[in-house]
Amino acid sequence: MNKKNLAYLQIHPKDNVLVALRDLPEFSQVEYAGETIVLKQTVKAKHKFTITPMSQDSEVFMYGVLVGKLNYDLDAGVLINTENLRHAAEDFKLGERKLAWTKPNVQAFEGRTFNGFHRSNGQVGTANYWLVIPLVFCENRNVLTLKAALEEKLGYQVQAKDYSNEVDALISKYKSGASVDELLGLDLQANPSGLGKNRLFPQVDGVKFLNHDMGCGGTRMDSDALCGLLAGYITHPNVAGATVLSLGCQHAQASILRAEISKRDPQFDKPLYIFEQQLEGTEQDLMQKALKSTFVGLAQANEMKRTPAGLDKLVIGLECGGSDGFSGISANPTLGYLSDMLVSLGGSVILAEFPELCGVEQELSDRCETSEMATYFMQLMKTYNAKAEADGSGFYMNPSPGNIRDGLITDAIKSAGAAKKGGTSPVTAVVDYPGLANGPGLNLLCTPGNDVESTTAEVAAGANVVLFTTGLGTPTGNPIAPVIKISSNTKIYEKMPDIIDINCGTIIDGEEQIEEAAHRVLEYVIEVASGERSAKAVLLGQDDFIPWRRGVSL
Numbered sequence: 001m002n003k004k005n006l007a008y009l010q011i012h013p014k015d016n017v018l019v020a021l022r023d024l025p026e027f028s029q030v031e032y033a034g035e036t037i038v039l040k041q042t043v044k045a046k047h048k049f050t051i052t053p054m055s056q057d058s059e060v061f062m063y064g065v066l067v068g069k070l071n072y073d074l075d076a077g078v079l080i081n082t083e084n085l086r087h088a089a090e091d092f093k094l095g096e097r098k099l100a101w102t103k104p105n106v107q108a109f110e111g112r113t114f115n116g117f118h119r120s121n122g123q124v125g126t127a128n129y130w131l132v133i134p135l136v137f138c139e140n141r142n143v144l145t146l147k148a149a150l151e152e153k154l155g156y157q158v159q160a161k162d163y164s165n166e167v168d169a170l171i172s173k174y175k176s177g178a179s180v181d182e183l184l185g186l187d188l189q190a191n192p193s194g195l196g197k198n199r200l201f202p203q204v205d206g207v208k209f210l211n212h213d214m215g216c217g218g219t220r221m222d223s224d225a226l227c228g229l230l231a232g233y234i235t236h237p238n239v240a241g242a243t244v245l246s247l248g249c250q251h252a253q254a255s256i257l258r259a260e261i262s263k264r265d266p267q268f269d270k271p272l273y274i275f276e277q278q279l280e281g282t283e284q285d286l287m288q289k290a291l292k293s294t295f296v297g298l299a300q301a302n303e304m305k306r307t308p309a310g311l312d313k314l315v316i317g318l319e320c321g322g323s324d325g326f327s328g329i330s331a332n333p334t335l336g337y338l339s340d341m342l343v344s345l346g347g348s349v350i351l352a353e354f355p356e357l358c359g360v361e362q363e364l365s366d367r368c369e370t371s372e373m374a375t376y377f378m379q380l381m382k383t384y385n386a387k388a389e390a391d392g393s394g395f396y397m398n399p400s401p402g403n404i405r406d407g408l409i410t411d412a413i414k415s416a417g418a419a420k421k422g423g424t425s426p427v428t429a430v431v432d433y434p435g436l437a438n439g440p441g442l443n444l445l446c447t448p449g450n451d452v453e454s455t456t457a458e459v460a461a462g463a464n465v466v467l468f469t470t471g472l473g474t475p476t477g478n479p480i481a482p483v484i485k486i487s488s489n490t491k492i493y494e495k496m497p498d499i500i501d502i503n504c505g506t507i508i509d510g511e512e513q514i515e516e517a518a519h520r521v522l523e524y525v526i527e528v529a530s531g532e533r534s535a536k537a538v539l540l541g542q543d544d545f546i547p548w549r550r551g552v553s554l
Helices: 136-149 164-175 178-185 220-234 252-263 284-303 331-344 362-367 370-388 402-404 411-422 451-460 490-495 514-530
Strands: 019-020 028-030 035-037 049-050 059-062 065-070 113-118 129-134 206-209 239-245 272-276 306-308 315-320 349-353 425-433 440-446 465-470 483-487
Touching: 019 059, 019 425, 059 113, 065 411, 113 514, 129 136, 129 220, 129 284, 136 206, 136 239, 136 284, 164 178, 164 220, 178 425, 220 239, 220 252, 220 425, 220 451, 239 284, 252 272, 272 284, 315 331, 315 411, 315 451, 331 349, 331 465, 331 483, 331 514, 349 411, 362 411, 402 411, 451 465, 465 490, 465 514
Parallel strands: 129 206, 129 239, 239 272, 315 349, 315 465, 349 440, 425 440, 465 483
Antiparallel strands: 019 049, 028 035, 059 065, 113 306
């Protein structure tokens, strides 16, 4: 797609609908396959319309796969919407291995490096953090107390935008008798945000405090999964060490956490301090020990320096949120091409969000390196969907109101576009939550489609950088891994420059091809991984962290 002013697009030769790349007024004439189609109503950019008359229950294809069936007869040139289209997806079964793929040209990146933090187990971090974690929600208050004591004093407090001046101005105007219209029209200026300065430990990027509402009172499966998730963060290459606070009597026991750490890193040698309040006694005793240990750990972490590492040490999590009708034809395929590049260079990528793989199961299972791996992937998909349907919320209910408003009418449409992030390389591993998925090649990780839950899981699985595509805009970040936001369209990039890092709307605008955009994104990733540039989510202090309760979360 390199022609400017292109008004509509057929994504795949098998598709029987077209995508509007700009608003098409009612009665517009569309030339397709030697025929002239007259639009029966206005079709907004990102939405789809029929190209031939279609009868009730006809199958609709996009990206070359089934994405829905018609509820009633439609003429050519009719807008596809939630009234006339219902979700439908292809059945899937164990098929033949389809492992052949065309590797992209990576000559421009061969031998390239980034400057990272090398750990004793061979992994390389793109950052260097210390963690303070509660094993159970009962310790959240103590974690926040530690945060209040440490963060500002050590120079790690993110300088968020200060709106107090605006409040003072509003108060002053109100007291002077200003009208409602005058108050609403007041020109306000906020003090800018930014990272903390004058750090005592300059080689440590921050102390991160990961509060949550789990650890006890739920199922043992959830508390065990929490321990696995936290172990993934403690053993993560972006983490130098951790302080863990436990009450003592909860389901999520320190012994379970240690066992999960050992599973992920049998030779684990990072500083790890675990304190149980019921053993320590008074809060003062607990907090003083935690403070002293954390301070000593930070001093040790500060001795680490960034040194060069090959791009094969990158583990990139692939994520999307606030998706739109352009995500599957600009930002997501850009990440797909980048994924294939990184795999060719010996690196790792993680494709997650299983509810958003509905309809492309056959392709992905066929790309699994072994039949056993393919069977496991299909089992995870079927079990997850069956659980969702039992609770009255199958995969078909995944699209949000924002997704639907901007062209993602069914889950299969959303999924077919979302899966483009995974490129075309063979699947080298299929991993269930909250396991490690950081092996070379393309890893499939079972997570929900929920942005924060999935990003939280991808980082626990080993992602040291997350690439996050969005068409509607989202501030999502992560405490320990940079989350780089990539827009699918230029409009949202220009509207939300404070949260979006890179624009792939250039592809829709006809200014750039997917391969060029992928090269540009990878250059950006290298800068972020080297500490030369900060992702917008890091600058905003967007430390989103939500463990997945293994119930229904789409």
